[in-house]
Amino acid sequence: MARIPERRSLRRRLRPYFTVFDWPLGLVLFMLMITSVIIMSSAGAEFPDRLEHQIRNFLLAFAVMWVAANVPPQMLMRLAVPIYTVGIALLIAVAMFGIIKKGARRWLYVGVDIQPSEILKIATPLMLAWYFQQRANANNWKSFLIAAVLVLVPFILIAKQPDLGTALMVASSGFYVIFLAGLPWKALLGMGIAGAAALPIGWSMMHDYQRERVMTLIDPTSDPLGKGFHIIQSEIAIGSGGMMGKGYGKGTQSYLEFVPEQTTDFLFAVYSEEFGLIGNCFLLIIYLMLIARGMMIAANAPNTFSRLLAGAITMIFFTYAFVNMGMVSGILPVVGVPLPFMSYGGTAFITLGLGAGILMSIQRHRKLVQT
Template sequence: MIHENPPLLTRIRPWVFVFDGPLAVGLALLVGISLVTMYSAASDYDGRMFDHVRNLSLAFVVMWAAACLPLPWMMRSAVPLYLLGVALLIAVALFGDIAKGARRWLDLGVTRIQPSELMKIAMPLMLAWWFQNREGVRRWYDFAIATVLLLVPVLLIARQPDLGTALLVSAAGLYVIFFAGLPWKVIAGGIVAGLAALPLLWSVMHDYQKHRVMMLLDPTSDPLGKGFHIIQSTIAVGSGGIWGKGWMEGTQAHLEFVPERTTDFVFAVFAEEFGLVGNGVLLLVYLLVIGRGLVIAASGASVFARLLAGAITLIFFTYAFVNMGMVTGVLPVVGVPLPLMSYGGTAMVTLGLGLGLLMSISRQRRLVQS
């Protein structure tokens, strides 16, 4: 019997064309906006634009690699990845490097890593695996165990302290628990309990965290100190007006009034230069990505796929919502980057990994349909 080898293009096609079309278009638009904005924001930083392009490229490679992963492999890796993340968080608590009053990094000799970033992906993977194995009738203790699985890494991260990352990991897990069918009466009870616990939470917060909340309420009480970030960023956003001041023409950014303008406050640079119209376009692009992610989640091939895709999509939404909220003075400053816009390697790669898993879920659905 003679076996004919298929053409090369046919053999490599499944490994090349792995991206979901609409999602890829939205991400490409975001990357384009990101490059334009970073070129302006980083004009006074030698090498930062090059580093940003490198980080985006690395995130793209990670996204492509994750998009090629099959769903069974994701499920098998959920528990080991979660246990590895918890073990690294414990190692940080015991042996981690202290910088700026926080113990967040683990020195491996060759490089330093921030294990809390791993939990942003490991947490939804673990809980999606947990509920996949309990498909059908889910009892109250299934949700209780899921909550414990969530609280262990969240408390370890909050202890570092790293409130921003702890909130993001909490959100990642809570999204999975919600999509798994958590009863509304439990959700309402949790909200009431959370509001009742606010005084206790305030008493255990660090001083700098309390200052952030107070600056949200009245940033003018310390205009040259703790309130400086919020005041200057809101001035930049407002000074953009309807049409913006024009690319590279933002005075607040280029006169160095906007702090951290390439990282957490890059949205202030964009808003000043492109105005309300530009903000509307950026929001539409983010909504395109989020909407497509929810469509992929709704049509997932399994409970695991639907829960994971839904959580990843809403994590992306949370990043954008919290960052824009803190830049415009609606939310406290918690150090959350704007997805694919802010400078930063670790967060960029984490987002690339999550988006790659979303692409993989879409790809598996197409393979099942065909």
């Protein structure tokens, strides 16, 4: 008598599709996204489609994260050089044929407008992690010098667009890999001294609007209705939130539209006004949990490539949060860096979702190796 195949339960059939996720990391990301939806519904009240589009961005980032989580680190290692090479080629194409918007040549039309510099935020640490994996037992001055060149090439191409904010993000992502690979403290000290000595040269090479941002940071009241308006209104919003905040939907600075870009770069100012210091502490704890989980994944990674890549991606999350909160609070110049997993924006969500997916892939395949 033929044996009837046992029907698997729905749970067992769906389980393979969800085992790719690292649940501690996924829980932290879920908390950030829920917080984003709550504050976006308030900050974007004057933009009816903004919340709907943000949810779409969440779903798109989730899809990218799921795909990345299914790609083994060994495959990522093989793709490192091609992805980096394609990214550099696209940056060169932008310099030659790119679309100019608002005085900057940052986009390339390939049926739709794309911003290739975003690719390098992941491609650069991916390439450097592969490079140091190949030279795991031969890290010397020559190795670090070649790694620095791999970082400088995209940095220069992006800075010339001009897009100094993205260029610095790409450079920092590459620096984290070099640092985690064992860059000597003497080299760090030398780089610090050289950087300080080169400040006058760097100042002379900056564009006028970049120098104005630095001067505005030093004294925003010098042009309170112009260049300093963003910082001043943001600081007022943060300060007026007090300890407990004014309450959800009751932020006067955002409601009266004094806070600029309140759903994107300055979302943190709206959040601070409505939820106050207590809310800010809660948000900081969530970001600390995100960074702690990423560092734990990096520390337990099975090889040099995975360890360096996971550490760099985690520090990218830290840099996003630190720079955004710093610029909104008036301690850093205003640059186009969103609050990770919270600010409105499609491109940034794809990049961040890709990074989170890579972390999950590293964690998942470490478990598979152990079993």
